[in-house]
Amino acid sequence: MKILPIIVLLIAFAASTAVPAQPDQADIKRVQGLIETGELDEALKVAEVYIADNPQDPRMRFLKGLILTNRSDWEEAIKVFRTLSNDFPDLPAPLNNLAVVYAETGNYDLAQEALKQALSINPEYASAHENLGDIYVTLATLSYRQATSHEQSQQTAQAKLKVLGQLIPDLADASTPVQTISKTTPQTAPTASQPVIDPTNSKEVESFVKAWASAWSSQDVDNYLGFYGDDFQPAEGKSLSRWRSERRYRLAYPAYIRIGIEDVNTRMLTENQAEATFTQRYESNTFRDTALKQLLLERQGNQWKIVQERVRPE
Numbered sequence: 001m002k003i004l005p006i007i008v009l010l011i012a013f014a015a016s017t018a019v020p021a022q023p024d025q026a027d028i029k030r031v032q033g034l035i036e037t038g039e040l041d042e043a044l045k046v047a048e049v050y051i052a053d054n055p056q057d058p059r060m061r062f063l064k065g066l067i068l069t070n071r072s073d074w075e076e077a078i079k080v081f082r083t084l085s086n087d088f089p090d091l092p093a094p095l096n097n098l099a100v101v102y103a104e105t106g107n108y109d110l111a112q113e114a115l116k117q118a119l120s121i122n123p124e125y126a127s128a129h130e131n132l133g134d135i136y137v138t139l140a141t142l143s144y145r146q147a148t149s150h151e152q153s154q155q156t157a158q159a160k161l162k163v164l165g166q167l168i169p170d171l172a173d174a175s176t177p178v179q180t181i182s183k184t185t186p187q188t189a190p191t192a193s194q195p196v197i198d199p200t201n202s203k204e205v206e207s208f209v210k211a212w213a214s215a216w217s218s219q220d221v222d223n224y225l226g227f228y229g230d231d232f233q234p235a236e237g238k239s240l241s242r243w244r245s246e247r248r249y250r251l252a253y254p255a256y257i258r259i260g261i262e263d264v265n266t267r268m269l270t271e272n273q274a275e276a277t278f279t280q281r282y283e284s285n286t287f288r289d290t291a292l293k294q295l296l297l298e299r300q301g302n303q304w305k306i307v308q309e310r311v312r313p314e
Contacts, residue, residue, distance in 0.1 A: 033287035229305030
């Protein structure tokens with residue numbers, strides 16, 4: 001399902017005559033940048049200070065809802081989007097995001113209700129239509145799975161599940177309602193963008209790093225996540241599933257992403273381990289950053305996988 005970024009809400013505001021005067025944009029842009037780089041705790045602190053000073057400005061309240069969604073803080077995210085919708089009943093975007101949170105927690109009836117309310121405000125709201133379709137597909141998938149346990153319906157239900165799997169591959173393989181919506185299972189099979197490498201050749205390690213940056217720039221989420229091993233250790237003690245969920249959102253959120261890689265230095269630690277250090281230049285429509293990045297790679301099967309990722313001081 002699609003979580004709408006702040007830009008959608010701003011477009012809606014531009015067409016509304018009831019929107020209060022907007023304060024300076026600096027804090028809005030700062031919080032957007034913090035969300036994109038995964039600094040959610042800091043983003044939440046800035047947002048709450050801003051909201052305390054500007055309680056009638058819905059933009060930061062919307063961003064707070066996005067932060068809470070990224071943190072999987074479902075109850076608080078629901079409160080933010082529901083209150084925002086009540087205060088600005090002509091805006092469908094908060095209802096769309098409210099539906100996404102409901103779906104993440106398996107509350108599909110409430111998700112349907114929120115999406116239908118959004119469509120009553122704007123019948124041409126494409127994202128709400130698409131999300132409502134995803135809800136229907138999810139419910140159909142769950143029903144077909146139940147039908148496969150009955151001998152009389154097993155064959156036809158499996159055939160229908162196969163069709164749904166072709167439409168939304170992650171959906172057909174999911175084992176729980178939350179997984180079907182969040183799509184957090186990464187693609188780990190080899191892809192064309194991940195070259196099979198000779199572990200003794202540091203040039204191949206550099207090629208891997210550039211392919212990883214290319215997948216990130218193209219916002220190809222499954223390909224990007226496929227560069228990471230199942231034993232990848234996220235920073236700040238996050239679980240791997242939460243990290244994957246956050247990365248999916250942060251790759252989809254910006255209108256564009258450009259990743260520049262410079263001064264790549266590689267060294268073989270063992271036959272099956274390598275280290276790559278380089279300057280990374282990140283640019284999107286809302287944020288720019290330069291960092292010294294270090295990747296620890298491990299050869300798993302016939303491919304490298306990232307097992308640690310660090311930002312080093314300049």
